[in-house]
Amino acid sequence: MRKYLFFSIKLSIFAHRNHIVRIIIHEINKNAMAEKCIMRILLTFIVALGIVSCGNNTSRSTDMTDANDSIYTIEYINHICYLHPERALELLDTMEQRKLLGQNDINGLRAVIYQNGLDQSNVALKYAKRIYDSPDMLKDTVVAIKTYNIISLLSHQTGHYAEAMKYANEGSAYALSAGDNLKAATILLTAGYSIASLGHNAEAINYIDRAINVLKSLNNDKDYDTQRHILVGQMQKANIYMSTGQTDKAMALFDDIQKAYDNISKCDLVPEGHLEKYKGDINYMLITCYTEKNMMNEAARCYEEIMKLPKTHSIGKMVAPYLIATKQFDKALSLISESKHYMALTRDTVTDYYIENILLQEENIYKGMGRYKDALRVADNIKSITDSIMKREREHEAQEMATIYDMADKELQIANQETKLRNGRILVTVALALLLVAVVVIFIVVRYNRIIKMKNRAAVATIDELMATREKLQKKEEQIPNSLTDYRPAEKSKQETKSNEETKGQQTKTEKGQTSETDYRTSETENRKPETEKQQTMTIDKLRREVEERKLFLDPLFDRNKAKETFPELNIRTLSAEFSQQYGISFPRYITSLRIDYALMLLCTDKDISVETIAAKSGFATRQTFYRSFTERFGISPSEYRRMKEAKM
Template structure:
């Protein structure tokens, strides 16, 4: 008992020490507005200098400028946007996600869920993306943010589309579009334009040309509204028109309307976006469908004519080379087409090798980062311990001594009380046995007197009849041990005495202390349990409870404690001391 108490006290003191260590101080803020350890500066450099940004975050965290969740949030931003390491970004997001203090604040929670949706989708974990978006929708609604709600709905739609659930995906996309179309905030319009564009891409993939054209025409009207109502850079508007015109040119060719297709192709070429490195290849599908292979080659020459060995290793680059190969093949330039085929094969092999290398590098990076995190945590813990250890050691030792003394003293007092109570219970049981014997002698004497008075009509009072019936009940209970049956009911007792419910209640009320059949049966069962606890040390508490007619061990312990003021185990220990 003393050893157990000591362990509990030491465990509590250890928890107290950890708590004091964790809450030793509140983070301080930098006083210099130009400090390199501020949130603003780190966000400013995280794209161009991600490794330096991570170093600044670590130092700022060590100096107490950032809390744990703030440092992890910044690391997630750097790994996602600066290093494009989505696995590490998600790892830091999940750390924050597990903190109740963050999840219970709607504004922080919705921001975190938005980031986690984007990372999950980028990793191809579409189920996780759906889960986080579903969790984020009611939070966005509670904050009154229809733009954010629409983004969550669209995330679900895109993820379901990737999972092959096209019907459900389209329903969510339509809901997201409807949500943003109703939004009064003009900041929702760029999001809506992006949604329309994504819908068009999915519809093109599924060969739903007419529907894609319908969405495209709606997007055209929306971009004109953005240009008129929103303070957006002209370059953004030009880019939006460029993407739209190239898609519409391709769609109208597929629909058979060559005139409109050519018109949108001409509109595309009027945009500045068409001459940019990002937009120059947007008309390749249109050129291919209209058999303008020379133009395809012209575009590909500008984009993909690189010296051997300097190819950009990417899937989009391979797709461009395939367009180039198709154009040469259609024009009968088989030698050039064969050269491009070989080039494509080499790049695809390189992609496979790079994928394997990237996986190995990611594992190595994760390992190094974990080591770094551990070192940071150890350094922080060491600093915290040094700050508080000297001031709290004496207090902890004093508390330990007081708690141990109180525990020892309490156990001694409880042990003495239990011994006294057991002796009193034993005396009470002895008195009860003597009382039962005396009642039996009185009953026999009463029977003898009645036999001597045979033939004399004597009126028996009702309470005397009730007493006699109760004695009969006591005799049946003692001989047949009916109270040991867990399912013994009131009806069973009534049947034994051949009396009604009201009469039984009157008998129990007049002849027992509790005045209740359940209390009467419980007392009989507990008396039997006391006997077993004294005489059968080999029985478990569960076995004694079941043998006494109480099937539920928790109910048995509660009833025992209510009656005797101690648990069955404490009673057994006191009896056998």
Template sequence: MRHVILILFWGLTTTIQATTPSVSTDSIHTLKHVLKIHLSYPDSALRLLDTMEETNTAPLFLLQAQRAMLYGSHNKHHLVINYGQKALQHDSLQACPKYYLQTLTCCVEAYRKLNEHHQAIHLLEKGLAFARAQKNPTVEANFLFTAGQTYYQLNKKKEANQYFQKAIRLGEEGSYKLKPYLSYFYGEIFSILFDEGKYQEALEYCDKREKLIQQMSSFKQIPIGYIDQQYAYLYSKKACVLSRLNRKAEAATYYHKFKQTRFSHTPQGQESILVYWMEIGQYDSVIQFCQQQKPHDTITSDYAQQLTIQAKAHEGKKEYKRALEYQKRLTAINDSLNKKNIEEEMAELATIYQLKEKENEIQQQHEQIQKTIIIRNLLAGAFGLVCLLLWMAWHHLRTIQKKNRLMANSINTVLDCEQKIETLEKETSFTQEKEEAEETSVETDSHLFKRMEQIIKEEKLFLNPDLNRQDILNRLPIDKNRFAKIMQENSQTTLPQYLSNLRIKYAINQLKEHPNYTIQAIADESGFSNLRSFQRIFKAKTGMTPSEYKTAIEQTISEK
């Protein structure tokens, strides 16, 4: 999908200049400058975007789109979706076609990386409709092919093939500008067929690609270096598939053609021939190539791929001990990669959580300002006092309803983030806690609290309105004098407050899942001793009563 993003960057500078307020030509506070530095200096680019948002240097939706693109370049998929979806909600974004398509592309890529393929398909359908309306066959073809890849990942091969063929048909019927993308399509379909063991069909796509490259070589607009690269890729793939078809002599001929290309002498070119070397038993060449590559960071998927290739090469040489050594290193790298990915995802979710909190705070400040203005207007004139009071009552009701809907959505978002963070924390901290517990016979206060919290949540003890301290002490090796200290240090609350928090969260979920339940039924099911206590605590925690929250949720659903 990255090649689609590169397409959209062409001419993006013109779009930026046409849609942003006029500023000094040497100013760094421009989207053009941010676009220029966002890959090399992402932190500086983010600070510039913050300043531009504070000073209203550019429209907010363009800044949000730029943030989505920036985070997409650094694989922060949750943040891409957070800002990209906000930008897409602005109708004005469609007035900037390149920005709109770029934002769609970034969000599609993020959803695919997060395995949320149905969301990706929904955005691809919007992108296809827009590309057709804009009469942009290049973007349309790429969106069609990406849709095919997404359906293929969902194991819907029939639908995937339909989209693949539509994309190919556009490429075959289009101008020279579409031919490089058509070559890419042929190559990707070859890889799919090759992996499925459909070697004869894969060979047919190689033949199509060879004819296409011959055609492209006659176009003066296409660089010679690109043609050389395409021939190198083609020859390496064709040598592999011919070898699998046991047509060894023909495979050797295409391997010889591959070596005659300039691209074959580059690291990328040599990497493309590794599969063929494995096919013909040139394991030493494979091992030598991998050892010559010196990664800047060993905790990467590229380095893990190198280890996999070297392990297979040593297996081919029947050097099973060496192969096992590489497999062990690969296992360690994969464990580190998983841990690194979890930590990065936790950091992203924490950032989104903080952004939501900040947005809530700004909203509350805005509402406070609105109330202040209303009060000042009331004091400004007595003549229209009655009319003004009537207007205030109406406006206040609307404001409360809007606030309740916003607060309900915010509460739901915060709870979702807390659940995701809690899940990720369990995954990363379980092993460490187990090792620390084995090293000492005396459990720390933190361990005891986590054990207590696990028992209360998993067994839903908090739903018992009569649950007290002694019930918990009976389950854990804690004396009553130490219990209060553990609660205060680890939750900053007392046991009744802690249980009330859990009951409120449970009640919120029940209100969402069972809209037909009465408030009394929710209170009873959530572990509250009486309705009055439930309403008082709910109001203190959320800023609204259970009935107001229920109404806000119903209004939000009806608006959708």
């Protein structure tokens, strides 16, 4: 019956393990809404993190929307750079901060603004060099060729002739390799002008000839840009010869110059006034050469051609040498006076051009007329303007230096702002990531605690049901009419009678000599073995009853050796195995189970004593052993069981 009791308890434990699972599932379903709320909170944090991390892209999209406004375009910047350069620079700063344009485009536009709008060639050159130093320049052929062209021109204008030659050589080679012969020729012309400024006339002419040959190889007789560059190149060669006193070589070029001019006159889309300008420049060069060669008839013909042109500020300077040579001082003075008046109204007069082409001619006229006092006055005016030019150049250089310093300071500020923004974005992202991790950890902890609570509730319910089942089984055992104690002696008498009969039979067989000594011993062993096993079974059953009735398990030192003292006939070496065979549980685990059951009863009935005291009263040697045994059996600690039991009540 006891074996049935323990077997039934084991079945109940397995059944209630499944019951625990059902209770957990029920609790999870009951709290589904709470979990959905937590998931919504987590989703909200994830969305917030995504919004913040994409905040820069969102703001950039807004900026791109603003960029559709016409003020944030390259076309608009180019349109206002001449008249409103400061406004153009402000717009460029905004576009750079918003990253609406690439850095090379920004630097190129700044170079144009400082060159054409503010007349600060050094600052423009600095921005052009940034494009040149950029690793992305050569990735775009158009940008690269434009950069070489601009940087060679700016270097020439700022007096950096050696650098201009370097950039021109690189640019022409790159343009030729890219198949853009027109740009290659343009850059070669710039190199020739720079070399001429250095005084290397032969080398300069060589560069100009190379450029002209490239242009002629294009066979674009109707293309204005091609023919214009050919004409300008030929005229520049003539100027070089004229500046070095090689008038004959200069005059030998005029047939080619006239041919280039005729080609331009046949081109389509020639800008208005350009033909007249080129015709005036050609006749000015011719009249200068003819005057030097004392070829006055040819000079007079050129003079008549010039006078047919629309009157401009340059008419006086073109014909003044001829009129002075022919002693037509009054006419020369009249034309120079008209040019002075025209320039005073339309152009800046504090320039080298005004001195060389107007004032020096006026001084020569006064000297030719014998009006030395007026000539001295003009000379003083020249000196005053020269001083003003030098002063303005110094101020201009200082302004350019200040602009460069301001530019460096502004760039540093922009870099610092970008660093702060980047660090701020990193901090916000890290903070949100940590917050998200914290929320996830909290969610996991809360969920884990909820699961533990559900398991504990299921464990308490299981323990209560197991206790109730145990009580029912004990009551059924007590209702059995014949106890094992009454049953065992009767069984023993039958066994003794049967054993005596078998013994007599064995003696009869011995007397008759029909059984050998070996067969007799084997038979005797086989007959005594069942008797020994049954006696051991009765002893174990009696031991179990004694342990439960006298509560021997409450002694922390009670074990197999103590049981041997109470029942000397026990075989302690086979006790655990035989006990397990009879009741389905080993003897040590049986004792531990009784102690746990007793402790469970104390936990439910006596609320005033501590768990440590209950462990000691239940026969556990230490508190740790009690906690470990209780938790292994029920999946919940004793203190948690008591707490939940009290909360349930």
